[in-house]
Amino acid sequence: MLHQWNKLVVFALFFAWFNLAHAEMRVLACEPEWSALAKSLGGEHLTIYTATTNQQDPHHIQARPSLIAKARRADLLICTGAELEIGWLPLLLRKSGNGNIQPGQSGHFMATDYVTLLEKPTVLDRSEGDIHSAGNPHIHLDPDRILQVATHLSRTLIKLDPSNQSDYQQKLTSFTQVWQNKISEWNKQVQSIKGKPIVVHHNSWVYFQRWSGLNQVATLELKPGIPPTTSHLSQLLSNLQQTPALMIIYARYQDSKAAHWLSQKTGIPVVALDFSPGLDETMVQWFDRLINQILETTT
Ligand SMILES: [Zn+2]
Structure with missing residues (x-):
């Protein structure tokens, strides 16, 4: 009987250890x-x-x-x-x-x-x-x-x-x-776009620009977090007609209307990027995808 009980204790201890580990x-x-x-x-x-x-x-x-x-x-x-x-x-x-x-x-x-x-x-x-x-x-x-x-x-x-x-x-x-x-x-890949001017929706790409060498010349939002205004957009339009940019970038979760309007008026390509990795995507896979999308837009 005692023997049986001992066995039970050993068993219980093993399970406790197993769960802990x-x-x-x-x-x-x-x-x-x-x-x-x-x-x-x-x-x-x-x-x-x-x-x-x-x-x-x-x-x-x-x-x-x-x-x-x-x-x-x-x-x-x-x-x-x-x-x-x-x-x-x-x-x-x-x-x-x-x-x-x-x-x-x-x-x-x-x-x-x-x-x-x-x-x-x-x-x-x-x-x-x-x-x-x-x-x-x-x-x-x-x-x-x-x-x-x-x-x-x-x-x-x-x-x-x-x-x-x-x-x-x-x-x-x-x-x-x-x-x-x-x-x-990635550094080799972005060589071809270094110094090129881009327009972004919200000022959320500053670290990417610094790292990649892209040059942000304007944001669609006049003030961060506040939707683009018509007067700001028409000002942007006239600026871009004089000095065009390489592309217009926005995060996929953002409202795309302003970006597309400006793209249509200027002929500057627009690209929607995933601002973060997708479900089950690794950081490497996501960043690969981001860079490829940007490069594809420029060719
Ligand atoms: Zn922000």
């Missing part, structure tokens, strides 16, 4: 780029939920009940930060009641905390539109900054789940290798 960290990512990056760096150790798709504007989403439920159970929150999610993340955090993912905790990871930001405004004037007062948050379009974020994200995963440290380190090494090779490949 295979406990997955629950990650809530604000945007698809961070879930894609986390997937590469954490793989099977993570269960990831993404708050937005690449068809949504990450500046504006609803802190809906299903999202609050995910936030309540998350071990790690990965977002862009720098006020990109200011319209919904503070509320989500408050409603989650989850101490682990609050600011200052190890489960609170804001990618922009680990890179330098461009366009920090010297004067903050809300009449100038939806200004990002911490600087431009759209850092995920710069491959070099992605690498910096990856290093820090990997450290966070190790801190929260030290039992899988060597595996996280190995995943970071292989991601870094692949990404660096890709950077040199």
Whole structure:
């Protein structure tokens, strides 16, 4: 009888150990780029939920009940930060009641905390539109900054789940290798468009322009976050008729009317880009697609 009981204890202990060893960290990512990056760096150790798709504007989403439920159970929150999610993340955090993912905790990871930001405004004037007062948050379009974020994200995963440290380190090494090779490949690809003028819908491509050497000459929005006005568009039209641009770029989730109107009037090609990776797409696949789409538009 005692023997039987012992067996049961051993069995129970084994199961407890097995569950512990295979406990997955629950990650809530604000945007698809961070879930894609986390997937590469954490793989099977993570269960990831993404708050937005690449068809949504990450500046504006609803802190809906299903999202609050995910936030309540998350071990790690990965977002862009720098006020990109200011319209919904503070509320989500408050409603989650989850101490682990609050600011200052190890489960609170804001990618922009680990890179330098461009366009920090010297004067903050809300009449100038939806200004990002911490600087431009759209850092995920710069491959070099992605690498910096990856290093820090990997450290966070190790801190929260030290039992899988060597595996996280190995995943970071292989991601870094692949990404660096890709950077040199992409660098060669964008040589032909360096210095070329482009028009964008919202000022969300600044990191991409810096990295690729494209030259943003105008935005369709006169003020960030405020839809293009007719007077601004006609001004743009006359400018572009004198000095044409290579292309007009907008994110697929944005209203395309203004971009197409301007394209029709000027004959400048227009391209809709996915601002973030698609479902199950890796960062490499998405960035490959982005660059190819731009290059195809120029030929
Ligand atoms: Zn923005």
